[in-house]
Amino acid sequence: xxxxxxEVSQIMAYCNQHNIAVTPRGAGTGLSGGALAIEGxxxxxxxxxxxxxxxxxxxxxxxxxxGVITEVLQNAVKERGLFYPPDPASKGSxxxxxxxxxxxxxxxxxxxxxxKDYVLNLELVLPNGEVVWTxxxxxxxxxxxxxxxxxxxxxxxxxxxxxxxxxxxPHPKLDSLMLVPFNSIEDAAxxxxxxxxxxxxxxxxxxxxxxxxLMAQKxxxxxxxxxxxxxxxxxxxxxxxxxxxxxxxxxxKIFSVxxxxxxxxxxxxxxxAQKNNLWRLRRVVGEAVKKQSIYKEEDTVVPxxxxxxxxxxxxxxxxxxxxxxxxxxHAGDGNLHINILKDSLSDxxxxxxxxxxxRKLFSEVSRLGGTISGEHxxxxxxxxxxxxxxxxxxxxxxxxxxxxxxxxGIMNPKKIWK
Amino acid sequence: xxxxxxEVSQIMAYCNQHNIAVTPRGAGTGLSGGALAIEGxxxxxxxxxxxxxxxxxxxxxxxxxxGVITEVLQNAVKERGLFYPPDPASKGSxxxxxxxxxxxxxxxxxxxxxxKDYVLNLELVLPNGEVVWTxxxxxxxxxxxxxxxxxxxxxxxxxxxxxxxxxxxPHPKLDSLMLVPFNSIEDAAxxxxxxxxxxxxxxxxxxxxxxxxLMAQKxxxxxxxxxxxxxxxxxxxxxxxxxxxxxxxxxxKIFSVxxxxxxxxxxxxxxxAQKNNLWRLRRVVGEAVKKQSIYKEEDTVVPxxxxxxxxxxxxxxxxxxxxxxxxxxHAGDGNLHINILKDSLSDxxxxxxxxxxxRKLFSEVSRLGGTISGEHxxxxxxxxxxxxxxxxxxxxxxxxxxxxxxxxGIMNPKKIWK
Numbered sequence: 105x106x107x108x109x110x111e112v113s114q115i116m117a118y119c120n121q122h123n124i125a126v127t128p129r130g131a132g133t134g135l136s137g138g139a140l141a142i143e144g145x146x147x148x149x150x151x152x153x154x155x156x157x158x159x160x161x162x163x164x165x166x167x168x169x170x171g172v173i174t175e176v177l178q179n180a181v182k183e184r185g186l187f188y189p190p191d192p193a194s195k196g197s198x199x200x201x202x203x204x205x206x207x208x209x210x211x212x213x214x215x216x217x218x219x220k221d222y223v224l225n226l227e228l229v230l231p232n233g234e235v236v237w238t239x240x241x242x243x244x245x246x247x248x249x250x251x252x253x254x255x256x257x258x259x260x261x262x263x264x265x266x267x268x269x270x271x272x273x274p275h276p277k278l279d280s281l282m283l284v285p286f287n288s289i290e291d292a293a294x295x296x297x298x299x300x301x302x303x304x305x306x307x308x309x310x311x312x313x314x315x316x317x318l319m320a321q322k323x324x325x326x327x328x329x330x331x332x333x334x335x336x337x338x339x340x341x342x343x344x345x346x347x348x349x350x351x352x353x354x355x356x357k358i359f360s361v362x363x364x365x366x367x368x369x370x371x372x373x374x375x376x377a378q379k380n381n382l383w384r385l386r387r388v389v390g391e392a393v394k395k396q397s398i399y400k401e402e403d404t405v406v407p408x409x410x411x412x413x414x415x416x417x418x419x420x421x422x423x424x425x426x427x428x429x430x431x432x433x434h435a436g437d438g439n440l441h442i443n444i445l446k447d448s449l450s451d452x453x454x455x456x457x458x459x460x461x462x463r464k465l466f467s468e469v470s471r472l473g474g475t476i477s478g479e480h481x482x483x484x485x486x487x488x489x490x491x492x493x494x495x496x497x498x499x500x501x502x503x504x505x506x507x508x509x510x511x512x513g514i515m516n517p518k519k520i521w522k
Numbered sequence: 523x524x525x526x527x528x529e530v531s532q533i534m535a536y537c538n539q540h541n542i543a544v545t546p547r548g549a550g551t552g553l554s555g556g557a558l559a560i561e562g563x564x565x566x567x568x569x570x571x572x573x574x575x576x577x578x579x580x581x582x583x584x585x586x587x588x589g590v591i592t593e594v595l596q597n598a599v600k601e602r603g604l605f606y607p608p609d610p611a612s613k614g615s616x617x618x619x620x621x622x623x624x625x626x627x628x629x630x631x632x633x634x635x636x637x638k639d640y641v642l643n644l645e646l647v648l649p650n651g652e653v654v655w656t657x658x659x660x661x662x663x664x665x666x667x668x669x670x671x672x673x674x675x676x677x678x679x680x681x682x683x684x685x686x687x688x689x690x691x692p693h694p695k696l697d698s699l700m701l702v703p704f705n706s707i708e709d710a711a712x713x714x715x716x717x718x719x720x721x722x723x724x725x726x727x728x729x730x731x732x733x734x735x736l737m738a739q740k741x742x743x744x745x746x747x748x749x750x751x752x753x754x755x756x757x758x759x760x761x762x763x764x765x766x767x768x769x770x771x772x773x774x775k776i777f778s779v780x781x782x783x784x785x786x787x788x789x790x791x792x793x794x795a796q797k798n799n800l801w802r803l804r805r806v807v808g809e810a811v812k813k814q815s816i817y818k819e820e821d822t823v824v825p826x827x828x829x830x831x832x833x834x835x836x837x838x839x840x841x842x843x844x845x846x847x848x849x850x851x852h853a854g855d856g857n858l859h860i861n862i863l864k865d866s867l868s869d870x871x872x873x874x875x876x877x878x879x880x881r882k883l884f885s886e887v888s889r890l891g892g893t894i895s896g897e898h899x900x901x902x903x904x905x906x907x908x909x910x911x912x913x914x915x916x917x918x919x920x921x922x923x924x925x926x927x928x929x930x931g932i933m934n935p936k937k938i939w940k
Contacts, residue, residue: 162715162827163856185721207664218662220671221639234915240893242823243855244636246625246675247893247900247911248938249920253638253671257664274721297580303603303692303764346721350765405660409580437661438581470658478662493665497652501926502667508922520666 107152109227109235109266116264117233119146125517126231128260130170130202133194135401136483138205138259143517150201153266156180164272165224165241170201170265187275189216192479193387204265207257209479211308211342211386214436216273218479220256227267228255231510241269254505259481260516262509279307279344280351281379282358285335285368289313289431292337293411295365296435299341300408304357308342309436311411316389316432323392324384332368339435340386389432390441398446398454400485402462404469405478408438417468418442425461439478459488466492482520490521525570527645527653527684534682535651537564543935544649546678548588548620551612553819554901556623556677561935568619571684574598582690583642583659588619588683605693607634610897611805622683625675627897629726629760629804632854634691636897638674645685646673649928659687672923677899678934680927697725697762698769699797700776703753703786707731707849710755711829713783714853717759718826722775726760727854729829734807734850741810742802750786757853758804807850808859816864816872818903820880822887823896826856835886836860843879857896877906884910900938908939 106112119126125145132139141147154171161184168177175195178188191210192198202208204226209218226238228251238251255262286292292311299306312320314336321327339362343354359370373379393399406414415431418440422429427449433441442465446454466476466489475493476486490499503521506513524530537544543563550557559565572589579602586595593613596606609628610616620626622644627636643657646669656669673680704710710729717724730738732754739745757780761772777788791797811817824832833849836858840847845867851859860883864872884894884907893911894904908917921939924931 160825160827161719163825164718165825207662207668209662213662217639220668221635230915236913236916236919240823240888240911241825241891242857242893242896243826244625244627244631244823244852244857244896245893246821246895246897248908248916249676249923250625250638250671250674251916251919253668254923256668258667274718274723300582300692301579305692347765347768347771350768353765403664405658405662407578407581407583407659408661409578434662439660439662473659475658475660475663475665477664478660479664481664482666490666493658495654497648498654498666498669501654501669504926505667505672505923508919508926 105149105152109229112148112229112264112266113233113235115146115148116229116231119514120232120512123512124514126514127516128264130199130205131173131197133198134202134206134483135403135480136477137485138481138483138516138519140484142484148264150199157267159184165269166272167267167269168200170199170204170268172200174198174200174203181272182275185275186272188222188270188272190219190222193390200268201265204256204268205258205260206479206481209434209437209439211310211434213434214309215305215307220253222270223252223256223268224271225269226252226255226265228263229266230263231512231515243271257481259483259519261506261519262515276344277346278348278351279342280355281340281342281373281382282355283371283382284339284341284362285332286337286339287334287366287368289337289415290412291365292339293415293435295339295362296411297409298361299358302357302361304343304354306341306358306436307344308340310340310386310433311337311435312340312386312389312432313337313430315430317385319392319396319430320385320389323388323395328381329385335368340382393430393443393445396445400444402442402444402465403439403477403480404442404474405437405439406469406472406474408436410472410474411435411438411440414440414469414472418465421461421465425457427458427461437478438474463489463492484519487520487522523567523570527647530566530647530682530684531651531653533564533566534647534649537932538650538930541930542932544932545934546682548617548623549591549615551616552620552624552901553821553898554895555903556899556901556934556937558902560902566682568617575685577602583687584690585685585687586618588617588622588686590618592616592618592621599690600693603693604690606640606688606690608637608640611808618686619683622674622686623676623678624897624899627852627855627857629728629852631852632727633723633725638671640688641670641674641686642689643687644670644673644683646681647684648681649930649933661689675899677901677937679924679937680933694762695764696766696769697760698773699758699760699791699800700773701789701800702757702759702780703750704755704757705752705784705786707755707833708830709783710757711833711853713757713780714829715827716779717776720775720779722772724759724776724854725762726758728758728804728851729755729853730758730804730807730850731755731848733848735803737810737814737848738803738807741806741813746799747803753786758800811848811861811863814863818862820860820862820883821857821895821898822860822892823855823857824887824890824892826854828890828892829853829856829858832858832887832890836883839879839883843875845876845879855896856892881907881910902937905938905940
């Protein structure tokens with residue numbers, strides 16, 4: 105639990121010299137097992153690197169250590185009227201450093217982009233203990249290779265991030281939230297790309313299928329949202345901005361689109377409490393599924409117009425192999441979280457045959473122009489499937505880069521690749 | 523002049539086998555000499571790879587070959603109501619592939635970001651002739667290292683880009699343009715960060731000092747803009763959006779800021795012709811300076827609040843070493859183009875002593891948290907100064923990556939580094 109860059113550097117230099125594996129760990133909320141020390145060695149926690157170092161209101165930037173909770177950082181800059189948009193569902197407990205490691209997204213990504221779109225510069229301790237900055241604190245940079253973007257999403261396999269410089273934007277003053285029920289999940293998914301084609305960019309566009317809502321309601325014991333028998337899926341759609349009139353006009357445009365897709369009665373949140381309730385329902389889905397059964401979560405992402413086809417394939421493959429799935433996620437980005445439930449399936453099926461089904465599913469994702477992780481990373485749990493989306497040439501390039509940073513292979517070994 | 527990926531692949535494989543240098547070249551409009559075959563060998567032109575392959579209106583994406591002129595691409599997607607924002611001054615002649623190589627920016631970057639913010643996926647021919655895609659056609663990606671971002675801005679030193687997938691956004695319907703004269707260039711620069719602090723994000727925020735305007739007027743022989751004797755600099759500020767009322771409110775907010783900085787009479791363009799005239803004045807500055815004298819252009823970038831300090835240093839160093847400079851550029855991004863004029867200076871001064879002055883200037887840029895190229899790249903002309911912003915460790919990491927892609931060192935040799 106080092107307390108500063110110098111201590112991280114000393115730990116790394118020692119471990120490098122003695123060939124000891126180092127697994128960096130943020131808050132441990134990751135969904136791909138990247139922070140598990142599967143090879144033993146040193147678990148390097150960033151929890152004491154927890155200071156927000158400087159909020160630069162003149163340049164709309166913040167410099168922070170990696171062990172700051174994402175929501176704490178968001179609230180600190182919001183007090184100055186500033187906005188750091190990426191908001192994973194775990195924002196109340198995850199660390200900003202972990203968000204960098206996984207290139208996290210969240211609901212706001214559809215309008216505001218993901219973590220990689222906000223990182224200007226990183227202080228990085230290399231496996232040999234040397235300390236470098238990856239870039240500069242500027243909005244434009246054409247000076248050498250983009251090491252900053254190489255580190256983002258590298259899942260702790262190239263070095264330890266000890267300082268982070270993020271760009272910020274002015275915080276929008278207003279938002280509106282609507283919940284739209286659909287009689288089929290394909291209709292819900294089809295409405296998504298139709299809305300973007302209208303020229304509206306919502307600040308969130310979340311899809312939840314019926315079971316996701318039912319499980320979430322049970323989990324928080326709140327049934328205030330009435331579910332029509334025919335409703336098979338919901339879209340939770342947020343718009344934001346600084347002018348009421350624009351928000352109203354956006355909502356009207358969205359309404360004119362969704363009513364073409366056999367939707368039910370649209371609910372518009374009337375106050376902050378109602379908004380918070382709807383968002384809470386969405387945010388607990390992951391936890392709620394976990395409570396229901398042992399599960400595996402896939403983090404598929406496709407071009408958004410291919411969502412209806414992906415959903416169909418998920419259910420077809422589920423029917424073929426005999427598993428139940430609950431789908432939800434960031435529909436506006438084409439990022440679908442597919443939770444596969446173990447229910448009463450045998451361990452043997454779960455550990456062997458199911459991998460065939462997942463392989464089939466990921467092959468469909470790849471065929472649709474997508475990939476196997478949108479925001480959770482590959483880590484420990486998805487390593488077996490990397491060959492579906494990468495050729496051996498691509499993998500060798502990435503391993504070559506890994507070797508440049510970490511010739512002894514001590515950084516988070518056996519993650520991303522075996 | 524290959525006509526497809528397969529021909530590029532065959533050329534590369536042959537050259538790799540025979541250790542022949544390959545210099546990829548777009549339209550040759552670059553400002554850092556990256557497309558010059560300084561080591562001889564093969565000049566690989568992308569001009570026959572000039573097809574826009576697919577405009578995907580469902581997913582707001584376009585797939586294009588690299589030899590398409592940037593403005594041609596912009597106009598093609600605009601016809602479908604879509605917007606590809608990055609717009610270098612050379613947009614009427616430069617190729618989109620060259621924009622990828624240099625991570626180009628342009629005036630719109632201040633609101634919409636640079637090239638790297640729009641590239642989803644690249645088809646890349648490696649030096650050994652193998653063809654890979656760097657990512658997937660998706661908005662979020664946490665699958666392996668970000669090879670896409672590594673290639674952007676790598677100046678043709680890692681491979682040849684043969685296909686490009688860009689994300690697009692809905693085209694804003696309206697824009698307004700204002701020109702604000704200031705009595706000091708420092709006041710103009712100080713107004714820049716004050717405007718952002720008001721919560722307004724203009725779609726362009728360009729700075730031109732007095733000499734830049736004078737030279738541009740002379741160059742196009744159009745003196746319709748009257749320059750007050752006291753005016754030392756102008757800000758050209760654009761706002762865009764879909765609602766007149768919002769644009770008006772943005773202009774008013776900006777006006778309330780600039781009038782605190784001793785500005786002269788603000789000109790608001792009344793029609794498209796006037797807008798085009800003002801933009802033309804800005805876009806020809808580079809050409810106009812070139813006509814004036816032999817010159818060197820520096821592409822400095824700093825956190826935007828440090829612009830006034832940078833400007834002061836430029837003039838101080840100019841006075842110390844006895845050279846004249848013309849400054850202009852993308853003030854909203856902190857990206858200042860500093861044109862140093864040779865005028866009647868001796869060749870000896872120009873080729874030796876001046877480098878000391880540039881070194882001094884770049885050291886100031888680095889001290890201010892900036893870097894030596896915002897959008898032009900390092901290429902051939904800035905290689906000598908790389909040590910100012912990078913430690914030997916950083917350079918070794920980058921060279922290590924280069925070696926992974928190009929072990930024989932045939933790709934655009936002696937660029938970025940010697």
